[in-house]
Amino acid sequence: MGSLQKIILISAGDPASIASEITIKAIQYLLVDNHLKTIVISNPNLIENAKTLVKSNIALNVIEDLKNFSDFKNNCLNLIPLNIPHEVILGKPNYQNSSFVINSIQSCVNILNSSIASAMVTNPINKNIMHKAGFNFDGHTDYLESVSVLKKKAIMMLVTKELRTVPLTIHVPLKKVPLLITKDLILNTIKTIINEFNLYFGINKPRILITGLNPHAGENGDIGLEENEIIIPAILEAKKNLNCSLIGPVSADSAFAPSFRKQYDVAICMYHDQALIPIKTIDFHNGVNVTLGIDFIRTSPDHGTGFDIAGKNIANPESLIASIKLAYEMSLFKENGL
Template sequence: MARHDLSAPLILSLGDPAGVGPELIAAAWAAREAEGLPAFAVVGDARCLEQAATTRGIHIVTREIAAAAQASEVFSAALPVIPLLRCAHTPGTPGSAGASAALLSLEEATRLVRENEGSALVTAPVSKHELVQVGFGFPGQTEFLAERCGIAWQETVMMLAGPSLRTVPLTIHCALADVPGKLSAELIVSRAQVTANALQRDFGIPQPRLAIAGLNPHAGENGAFGDEEARIIEPAIKRLLDDGFDVSGPHAADALFAPHKRGSYDAALCMYHDQALVPIKALDFDQGVNCTLGLPIIRTSPDHGTAFDIAGKNIADPGALIAAIRLAGEMAVRRAHG
């Protein structure tokens, strides 16, 4: 993807400075030519990024810029940084100062993209536990972004995208025992509609094919192992088919992700967290991207956390962040030219 295809740079939030985010951002910029990455700017602390690069044994040049528009001019020679407050960089040692810096970076990065100073938002990993300690009142970054964009978080969809597979968990962070009670035909229909629309608009797939997984083993085996398929999932599929969507299912989840099946759909809608995340992490762990669908802005993130335990040890793989940057740029180009 040519960098001039973007009218504005991507905006990256710093993430928790005690995690792997800063070092992976530095590694991504260092690999910008080899990976063909579009121009991006980081909202945060240049010194933190330079120190993080040093822990990986790489040299980077940073340049503070006054406006996001300047990023494209300097990107080839220096990592553009939109400066906020200085933050201490102690890999593997999270605290309130780092969490505050992460929150300020997320807030400003979101504002820049909402006001069209950036083409898309890429968020580095944060610690929900640490953010709560500094007054963050949201379950996660997705809910924060939805609120800042003026929509209900229930209207957004998490999609995990990798080279081999795209999955959508319909229920996310809840106990497995609570999943059946949270499922409804309305939930499946609304999430499928958002997913199909995003695959068309942002992924360039004219007629998206959605595979919908069953909840129970063997998709219920005709009611032998549960009635959720007949009572909830099949009526949802019928409604989607009646509305002209290309959907199939309910599929037995144990076979849905086999190589010969993955080519038959563009995204798999899964009933719970691990049903969606286990296959994507097994197949594409170092290239998995978390995309938030349904927002008026584009947002991607690497599909991993802060990894405090390996921060600063030159172990973390930048592949998922590089993939998130690349995908955000591709989505921005499609949306701009759509």
């Protein structure tokens, strides 16, 4: 396969969600790009039903060569088929189909590690439904960290064309955030960003902004001590020892102003909403979730399963399209240094 041609694997997501619908819409949109070759790991009936929903006549092509994909066909939806154990009703998730969801994600990882595929894109899953089936992870990020072999420091990064953010803590109650923020966590996150930005984005010395935890970044200790006791010491050590440019701690209420965003490549935020609100405010439909610090490239749409609109043919595929494009671009940097 030519150096600009990349195979991108796409997981099924929750079968009762909008995942199959947006997958077909995204693949049809991307057919014009002959360099970007997508392969979906899902159930054929799910895909056929979604084709009917969106009134698509795209042909399915079943892939059997799981190493070199020699049977890939252009202008088709290329599919690696999986069985699904129970009936699927769009909008009505069934925890008994969680094995199918996990199988699709794990198949992406296994095939990615043993083939010429370059990256994987995961469709949305519902953590609550998965937990009912015994899935003991908070989401894709920590699950993928558990199956990564060499690199085990997974961090979540949210990406739009205008902004990148990394939440230092993710799916935890706000009251636990101050207890989880440590100097080591900040330093390890900075180190992961430095390594991954060079590998995947061609940025050798990233400019990193770090927000404060408290209002006005603590105001010199008057509104909280975390900045003085944890965040600032971490920044000072990183400035001394690591290959990056650092700004902070910056009050989160001003960190994402247009003029400020020009000064950094990525912002490390203290908690989930601090990182997600600016991303979704700036570009709600095109946000991408990227997992850094693992062995392989993984991106995902920055939205949920959309059970409430599943089966209505109104789901927006833009975030999935952006995720596939970003996975492709990251693979170009990794494999070709472009």
